[in-house]
Amino acid sequence: MILELRNIYKNYQQGKMEVPVLKDISLQVEEGEYVAIMGPSGSGKTTLMNIIGCLDKPSSGIYKLAGENILDYKDKQMSEVRLNSIGFVFQSFNLMQRQSAVENVALPLLYAGVPKKERRRIATAALERVGLGERIDFKPTQMSGGQNQRVAIARAIVNNPKIILADEPTGALDSKSGEQVMELFHKLNEEGATIVMITHERDIAEHAGRILHIKDGELYDEDEKGNKIIHREEVDA
Numbered sequence: 001m002i003l004e005l006r007n008i009y010k011n012y013q014q015g016k017m018e019v020p021v022l023k024d025i026s027l028q029v030e031e032g033e034y035v036a037i038m039g040p041s042g043s044g045k046t047t048l049m050n051i052i053g054c055l056d057k058p059s060s061g062i063y064k065l066a067g068e069n070i071l072d073y074k075d076k077q078m079s080e081v082r083l084n085s086i087g088f089v090f091q092s093f094n095l096m097q098r099q100s101a102v103e104n105v106a107l108p109l110l111y112a113g114v115p116k117k118e119r120r121r122i123a124t125a126a127l128e129r130v131g132l133g134e135r136i137d138f139k140p141t142q143m144s145g146g147q148n149q150r151v152a153i154a155r156a157i158v159n160n161p162k163i164i165l166a167d168e169p170t171g172a173l174d175s176k177s178g179e180q181v182m183e184l185f186h187k188l189n190e191e192g193a194t195i196v197m198i199t200h201e202r203d204i205a206e207h208a209g210r211i212l213h214i215k216d217g218e219l220y221d222e223d224e225k226g227n228k229i230i231h232r233e234e235v236d237a
């Protein structure tokens with residue numbers, strides 16, 4: 001089990017009120033799985049993603065990543081987990097505009113202390129994996145949205161993370177570029193990557209091996225008839 005969330009709650013303080021945003025969420029993802037989480041705006045998708053991505057902690061619950069109890073970690077350990085174990089892909093790419101593709105992709109390696117020459121070699125290989133071997137010295141402004149997202153995906157995989165987390169990875173793309181990004185996710189998944197992807201588009205979610213839904217902070221499956229199956233943890237594994 002690569003990812004295990006048990007009875008996760010997240011509340012935000014709004015003045016004197018505690019507003020619940022995630023309500024008793026339990027989720028298990030096996031290594032090599034490709035899971036999509038669908039839900040409308042405000043349903044808690046990004047909040048959940050931030051918890052899975054170790055950018056935020058829940059108000060209560062258990063979170064294990066590759067068997068490690070992440071919530072026991074201090075901030076510094078959390079950032080190490082982010083750097084070494086998680087590859088992030090965002091809707092808006094989040095690339096450094098003044099840096100070339102290869103420099104952008106090499107950034108996580110820089111933070112990880114990899115020497116310069118090695119960085120360029122590894123980053124170039126990651127760009128080749130996403131089909132951008134010919135564009136390594138291009139800057140974000142010199143590339144299309146779809147190409148920029150592929151640079152961001154190369155950056156996400158450059159450290160061989162345990163899991164790729166994507167928050168609306170096709171949200172800023174036209175449908176053709178979106179399809180290319182989905183093809184790339186398929187390829188990475190076939191090569192063994194575990195992917196958790198957030199989207200509100202059914203067409204995009206259908207690329208995943210399993211689709212979950214989140215609504216008003218509750219995570220659920222649908223059965224064949226479209227009825228909710230709420231995920232609650234019954235057994236203590």
Ligand SMILES: Nc1ncnc2c1ncn2[C@@H]1O[C@H](COP(=O)(O)OP(=O)(O)OP(=O)(O)O)[C@@H](O)[C@H]1O
Nearest residue numbers: 012013014021039040041042043044045046047048
């Ligand atoms: N820092 C915060 N403080 C208070 N409330 C917050 C905070 N962050 C998020 N919320 C609330 O939590 C709820 C879920 O927000 P979240 O960003 O997770 O939604 P989302 O599903 O990602 O939406 P979208 O599809 O629009 O990105 C919203 O009602 C939002 O107002």
Ligand SMILES: [Mg+2]
Nearest residue numbers: 045046047167
């Ligand atoms: Mg969001």
